[in-house]
Amino acid sequence: MLTPLIPEIGHFALIIALLMAALQAVVPLAGAATRRPLWMAYARPMAAGQFLFLIVAYACLTASYLLDDFSVATVANNSNSLLPWYYKASAVWGNHEGSVLLWSLILGAWTFAVSRFSRELPRDMLARVLGVMGLVSAGFLAFVLITSNPFARLLPNPPADGADLNPLLQDVGLIIHPPMLYMGYVGFSVVFAFAIAALLGGRLDAAWTRWARPWTNVAWAFLSVGIALGSWWAYYELGWGGWWFWDPVENASLLPWLAGTALIHSLAVTEKRGAFKSWTVLLAISTFSLSLMGTFLVRSGVLTSVHAFANDPSRGLFILVLLGITVGASLLLFALRAPRVSHRVGFTWLSRDALLLVNNILLVIMTVTVLLGTVYPLLLDALNLGKISVGPPYFNALFVPLTVILCVFMGLGPLAHWKRTAGGSLLRRVWLAGAAALGIGLLAPLVYGGEWNLKVTLGLVAALWVVLPLVRDLWEKSRDSKGRRLAGLRRLSLAHWGMVLGHLGLAVTIVGVTVVSNYAVERNVRMAVGDSVEVAGYTFTMTELGSRRGPNYVADAARIQVRRGDDARGFVMTPEKRLYIARGMPMTDVALRPGLFRDLYVAMGEDLGDGSWALRLQYKPFVRWLWLGALLMAVGGILAVIDRRYRRAATAPDPERVPREVAA
């Protein structure tokens, strides 16, 4: 009875959410400007209301997918009655309209969370923060409703069945990758809102950074996981075994991550030392702007890829205008307000402050180089100066050396003291770690690969140099005042463990990248039943070639018997080449044999006629470490948030901190 009305209810809820977002933006901001408590008090109920109606809208859209309501255009274009229910539910965000609705829903969730967990914020600060988030939300909801309404209907003649979800997206990776990524992207709106609120209120003391830090860490952790999932998905779903292509869409997610990494470090300096205040504000603005730019690049149809759902130019224009307003207005505000609040805090050039400054500069340089390589071809194209593409060698040539330099400073940073470190004591504490890193780095390629390799040495030394000084530092700290081992570790704050895990994660990722880039073996071969090929000590034998029917596809399938050396048992791998019927789209289903130290990867290429197939056989050592490292980083980010320091909240100012700031 009510079923045909579900999309209408969703549409209506979305409109109410937009109105509430507008109220949440305008009234509290005006109230904070004119000091009217009643107006400021609008922020929290509106945030809750907006979130509620976004949930209703989102639930209605999901219900339309689950109930196969093909009178809704997005459902008809992206779902099919044969899809399993979990793909129906995730198909909601497998298209442009649904994904921007998810974006808005997540923004609503972050806003609601801020309004819940920031009770100790001064009233006007909270009003401004929620007001700024309301502005962003109103902009996005207007975008959804005006250019990409997910509830648009195909009435009165709905199609009998849907066009099906793109087979590339029918995968568990798709179920979790976009929400994670969006949690990250949108999460940076919180620190952005805090920075803008601080600028508006003219209160750029270090207080706002203390409130904003946990939110930023969480957003950064989600983004790390989101990027890692995207890489993992590309690895096993695209069928060529690559894990990072420097594709503009990947870069679009890497950019806010790099800026966000700089931001979480800069926030630490501002909170602890009161330094870099303007810089932190600028980074907060840049990080969120890059998130918006990522959304623009991915959603505007400027780029062609699996991600570019939209091809309606008005959408791209709308996001571009939204991006322009956000960036322009915040930078203008920054230019007007920031100089007023700057003040100097002294530190010497061998101190944690200084090392973190170097870290920030390097990360910003990395961000700029990636941005340049990503946007340059688009700019040239937009100006009609020719069509070029910037290939992976550009990014590798810049990104790899910069990462190594970054690692050099990362090894020293955590051991240095704030404000001033004696060079001698620092040297005394790191020389052993440095020597060990160098020794292992020089020897490992000989042992593992049989011959010396400069790139491997460089990568391993960088990774070990990040980790070993931390280990030594933990060893030192593990002794408590009475000299008992390990007792001291319990006293270390969770924030410290978060830092350790974050750095360890990066080192693990670097090891993964180094080993898989230098020791992966990839062979494209022609195989018929009975043929054997040896790759990296494994013998691959095709024992069978046949065809198979799946629920919504037909497939050519091979059975490959794999044996290592003289091991008689071995195991079987079954790659497939599928043809999805509804769209007539071919897909490679990779056979993977994962392991912590190596993956075996078999993908069917193409039918060469005469009963033989082109096959990709790959040996990928340490490839799992890439994603494992990203997970460790994310866990580190979360651990730092759970730290008691933040839960104790800012009700009473930390007695240790205040005098130091005054003194500064």
Add this chain to the structure above:
Amino acid sequence: MRAKRKQRLLVILGLVALAAVAVGLTLYALRSNINLFFSPVQIAEGQAPLERQIRAGGMVKEGSVARDPDSLDVAFTVTDYVEDLEVRYSGILPDLFREGQGVVVVGRLQPDGWLRADQVLAKHDENYMPPEVAQALEDAGYSPEDYQDKATDVAKRLEAED
């Protein structure tokens, strides 16, 4: 005061050095890694450089795909329905590679006029002709009807045969 000034000087020198390294690396990397796009017409006119990585694109000509029976070598012709370009490649062609469909190849042009491809990219697009090629043809003074109709005809015929 002097110490402070010295410190500031060091900061500035450090920043300048870092920026110089970054700019230098960027320019070097960009110079050697920009791939320009050429259509078969432009290549036939001799606009494309030899032995330097370029991108080229067009439609895969009907009946032009020839596989070597013993290896993964393959040769095919890329056409914009004005000029043809022979492409040789060794490896696995992408899933969406088909005769009569748009394709973009990355590789080096050889002195005798064929292209040694390192990478073959096939994209599914509403238009049969890759947009870069359509643009290049228009710039060269061919009206879109000249080739777009042909492309559509071929594509429809091939689809009907399937």
